[in-house]
Amino acid sequence: MAQASTKLLVAASGTGGHLFPALATAEELRQMHYSLEWLGVPDRLETTLVPAHFPLHTVDMAGLQGRPRLNTVKLLSQFSQATLKVRRLLKQGYFSGVLTTGGYIAAPAILAARSLGLPTILHESNALPGKVTRWLSPWCTTVALGFGAAQAYLPKARAVVVGTPVRADFLTPEPPILVEPAIPNGVPLILVVGGSQGAVAVNQLVRAAAPAWFEAGAWVVHQTGNNDPDADGLNHPQYIHQPFFDNMAALLYRADLAIGRSGSGTLTELAVTQTPSLLVPYPFAADDHQTFNARIFSDVGAALLLPQSTLRAEGLQDQVLELLNQPERLAQMKAAAGRLATQDSAKRLASLVQKIIEE
Secondary structure: OOOOOOEEEEEOOOOHHHHHHHHHHHHHHHHOOOEEEEEEOOOOOHHHHOOOOOOEEEOOOOOOOOOOOOOHHHHHHHHHHHHHHHHHHHHHOOOOEEEEOOOOOHHHHHHHHHHOOOOEEEEEOOOOOOHHHHHHHHHOOEEEEOOHHHHHHOOOOOEEEOOOOOOHHHOOOOOOOOOOOOOOOOOOEEEEEOOOOOOHHHHHHHHHHHHHHHHOOOEEEEEOOOOOOOOOOOOOOOEEEEOOOOOHHHHHHHOOEEEEOOOHHHHHHHHHHOOOEEEOOOOOOHHHHHHHHHHHHHHOOOEEEOOHHHOOHHHHHHHHHHHHOOHHHHHHHHHHHHHOOOOOHHHHHHHHHHHHHHO
């Protein structure tokens, strides 16, 4: 158990895939009596999710994607200033260490902690680690992994597989009951979710394919995200859509089949809830890492991997109808998804952090 003065900085920013595992682990650490503060970026998701739980510090940062461009010098200057700011924060705040879940916010946090000799724990949730993880993992005290497959890309890191932490509402003793939206008992439910960024291309395919699913008696609950200009383009009594749903745990436990992207956060939730899925990796994700993630699930029969470049509405329509007519196959997919779950990942990561800090 931590002393009351033990304070940690959590660096996590941007998408739910970075933020939700960090929040789940931070709650475990708080129960272990650590004091926690947060490092993020202005105008990202953390400014909405974090302040109600932890003090939030921000630095101006952007990622370096692809080849050098005209704004590269500006970004490098911004990065240097961010690193210095984080270093001052760590030093003046008497922090004992840093926990980060990757992404570009991790770089100034790792370098600042390294310069002060503070222990740093980096969690990488993807099967193919991101650039920051691959570059800076040797400078971290320990790298915690969501997928064991990631170890092959981090030969110089001190790596431990812990799974990826999931929000507490996914880990209740009994699966949460879906109250709202109200879905009739006994009807097949297809849940469409594009992650915290939405998935406009998938949304369009789903709306085109859905009438055949309605004819077959299925209902569709569709999380469209905020960036879909055609979100209201389909109206049907068996179709329910919103930009976001707060009760995703209850929806996934109720769903017979999920359709969505293959970010690490989505996959973790699919595994914990044992939900069969059709995965359409985001084709422009850095290093195509979502395809690497999806293969982990498709290789064991927990999901079907459908590349967006070759997917058409008719093909999606038929794949879903075929699966809904094969309850035994859905049961096999459900069991395979469950075998990929690490139910106590947040506790494992929190215990690892405690071990590193106390050493």
